[in-house]
Amino acid sequence: MTENRPTPDTPAPDRPDAARPAPSRPPSDPDSPTTDSAPADPAPPTSAAERPWLTAREAAAIDAASDWDPLAATRGQEDPPLDVLLSGTVFFDIVFTGLERLPAPGEELWSKGMGSSPGGIANLAVAAARLGLRTGLVAGFGDDAYADWMWHTMAHEEGIDLSASRRFPDFHSPLTASVAAQGDRAMVTHGHDLPEPLSVMIARAPAARAAVVDLAGETGWWADLARRGSKIFADIGFDETGRWDLADLAPLAHCHAFTPNAVEAMGYTRTESPDRAVRALAEKVPLAVVTDGAAGSYAIDASTGEEAYCPAVPVTAIDTTGAGDVFAAAMVLGSLADWPLAERLKFASLCSALAVQQFGGSLAAPGWGDITDWWRHLSDAADGGDLRAAYTRDGYRFLDDVVPDHQVQGRRRAQGTFALRSDAGKH
Numbered sequence: 001m002t003e004n005r006p007t008p009d010t011p012a013p014d015r016p017d018a019a020r021p022a023p024s025r026p027p028s029d030p031d032s033p034t035t036d037s038a039p040a041d042p043a044p045p046t047s048a049a050e051r052p053w054l055t056a057r058e059a060a061a062i063d064a065a066s067d068w069d070p071l072a073a074t075r076g077q078e079d080p081p082l083d084v085l086l087s088g089t090v091f092f093d094i095v096f097t098g099l100e101r102l103p104a105p106g107e108e109l110w111s112k113g114m115g116s117s118p119g120g121i122a123n124l125a126v127a128a129a130r131l132g133l134r135t136g137l138v139a140g141f142g143d144d145a146y147a148d149w150m151w152h153t154m155a156h157e158e159g160i161d162l163s164a165s166r167r168f169p170d171f172h173s174p175l176t177a178s179v180a181a182q183g184d185r186a187m188v189t190h191g192h193d194l195p196e197p198l199s200v201m202i203a204r205a206p207a208a209r210a211a212v213v214d215l216a217g218e219t220g221w222w223a224d225l226a227r228r229g230s231k232i233f234a235d236i237g238f239d240e241t242g243r244w245d246l247a248d249l250a251p252l253a254h255c256h257a258f259t260p261n262a263v264e265a266m267g268y269t270r271t272e273s274p275d276r277a278v279r280a281l282a283e284k285v286p287l288a289v290v291t292d293g294a295a296g297s298y299a300i301d302a303s304t305g306e307e308a309y310c311p312a313v314p315v316t317a318i319d320t321t322g323a324g325d326v327f328a329a330a331m332v333l334g335s336l337a338d339w340p341l342a343e344r345l346k347f348a349s350l351c352s353a354l355a356v357q358q359f360g361g362s363l364a365a366p367g368w369g370d371i372t373d374w375w376r377h378l379s380d381a382a383d384g385g386d387l388r389a390a391y392t393r394d395g396y397r398f399l400d401d402v403v404p405d406h407q408v409q410g411r412r413r414a415q416g417t418f419a420l421r422s423d424a425g426k427h
Contacts (some may be wrong), residue, residue: 031391068368068404070132071337080207082161084128084332085230087138087205088121088217090154091174091191092146100180111179117363118150123322124212127329128366129158131351136161136208138201140194146173153363158297164205168195210256210332219251231256233332234285235324236264244268250378256336259286259328265290274298275309287335289345291319291327297349303342310345313353313392314408323352326365343398350374350396372403 010115069075071083098112118126121139129135139161141147145165154160164219174191199218208230215236226232232255236248244267246331252258260268260279265277275298281288282300289299296311330351354366354374374394381389 001234023163039127044419047167066208068132068406070333070368070402074337080209081134081230082136082206082208083133083336084120084211084329085138085202085205085208085211085225086125087202088124088214089174089191090137090139090141090150091119091176091189092150093117093119093176093178095178097180099179102186118153119362120174120363122150122154122204123365124325124329125154125160126158126362127326127355128212128332128364129160130367131329131333132368133329133333134161136164136206138164138198138205140171140196140198140201141165142171142173143167143169144172146175149190161206164201166196167202167307171195183298189245199293200311209336210405212328212332213255215248215251222251224270226254231295231337233257233259233282233287233328235259236268238264239267252284255285256332257289258285259289259291259331260292261324262292289331291324297345299341299345304341308342308345310342310349314352314388315353315357317356318351322355322362322364323356325362326355327352338397346396346398347407368398368404371399375399376404 077083094114094116096111096114099109101109103109116315121137125137137154139162141151150173151162151167153167155162169246171192171194174189176187176189178185178187197218199221202221207228210231210233211222211225212233212235213219215234219351222232234252234255234257236258239245239248246268249258249268260281262274263276265274265281266272269280271277272281274292274295278288278290278298281290282302286303287301288300289297291297294312294317296309298309300307327348330348331344334347339347350371351366354370355364360365378389378396382393
């Protein structure tokens, strides 16, 4: 679910905290664009010599994962080039952690930890790409060093197709500085409207099997996308006006799925429980999903007649940044793979649970190496007599037919910062 990020004309809602690692952009990268147009082929370079920003081990890990395609069994020659298309604003996020309190006016405090990463729509794009979805992102980038690094990280490190994105001269990246203290966070964001509407760039985007969109964003292009066969998964942010106007849901007429959280779902449906909310939403879209944090998730798939509830995977959450985006990406994957609804919910819940165990945003999203590690470790614990592990494994046995049977490394969830490894999670 795309994060409801502020623009110059909209207030900032609750914002996630930290970040995940990514190697720094090399001092001279001939593949990074410096003009106002994107390169035609943003795919990662293939040889080690073309990837000097990676260590030999990192390059080998990415190569080892490159032959793993979770949708291989469902692909056909007539399929579009992308599995999922996204659009929105990419923010450069800087997060300060390890503070006991927020600074008073005129006061300077030193934080014990700091991290940064691409934020905003990048959270969802990276989550989708790491799950093996062929992901395209339509966004506007500036021509500053932050934009250089974020473009490089997403296109070359994460394999996200940026062919429909643009670099604008004399335009700087939107930036958010977040301070985490006393179990909460305070944020300052700065940015400007793009010189060109995203809808203009979306017209140049490659075709996709699915798209994830925000009801609060531009919606005029959805109908055409749906007519071309894309399944549209919609999300929406918190209504700070408190009106919960049903007119906001009108674009759902073009959508395959709607995935709000429980507060949003109950607000728009005027219901008192997530269960009742998901039933009301199921009358508007074929696939209705309502997430309720640690309380689990609810879903009804009218196209198959399935109904399901899934409890959250029991983990110690460190930071919930991007958890909704990871959940949405996993639901897209499961839907394109035609998994049963209960398995889609369980897989999405698992991916979200893995993400919240790290301080993160876009770069804390799990890859198949993380998912496989979790499943093998759980199975070993269950075989060793751990009753709780055995109970959890019983609900996830479908993963035996999903996870790769060979070692997969790829990009892994972690913490990071611009140019150096983050120390945000240590404090």
